[in-house]
Amino acid sequence: MANAQDSLPPAPYAYKQLDNPAQEAEAKALMESLRCLKCQSQSIADSDAPMAGDMRHQVRTRIAAGESPEAIRAWMVERYGDWVSYAPQLNAVTWPLWVAPILFLLLGLFLARRRFTGDSEAAD
Numbered sequence: 001m002a003n004a005q006d007s008l009p010p011a012p013y014a015y016k017q018l019d020n021p022a023q024e025a026e027a028k029a030l031m032e033s034l035r036c037l038k039c040q041s042q043s044i045a046d047s048d049a050p051m052a053g054d055m056r057h058q059v060r061t062r063i064a065a066g067e068s069p070e071a072i073r074a075w076m077v078e079r080y081g082d083w084v085s086y087a088p089q090l091n092a093v094t095w096p097l098w099v100a101p102i103l104f105l106l107l108g109l110f111l112a113r114r115r116f117t118g119d120s121e122a123a124d
Helices: 021-032 052-063 069-080 094-123
Strands: none
Touching: 021 052, 052 069, 052 094
């Protein structure tokens, strides 16, 4: 059984690039930083899923209309949630993503220092 979306033709800018190379470069950079909702491990720039095509169309249409990439990203996050962005914003929900790597690095340095300084003191 096919989805209704699969029977529709692709959106005009799903595969067609913008005429302005600077705008297309802006759109491409943004599309590479947005996650495909269906594929999950690919950006919308790399995915062949119809949903990714619709999202590429939205990005290119909005870039062509003069909207900033930050505003388009905010619209996508508002519509699809924080998960759509490969670069999550720092907020009450995502702060552990930003803080945990720093804490683990500090913990690793502390444990390494303790181990190496402890071994040299025991040898004396």
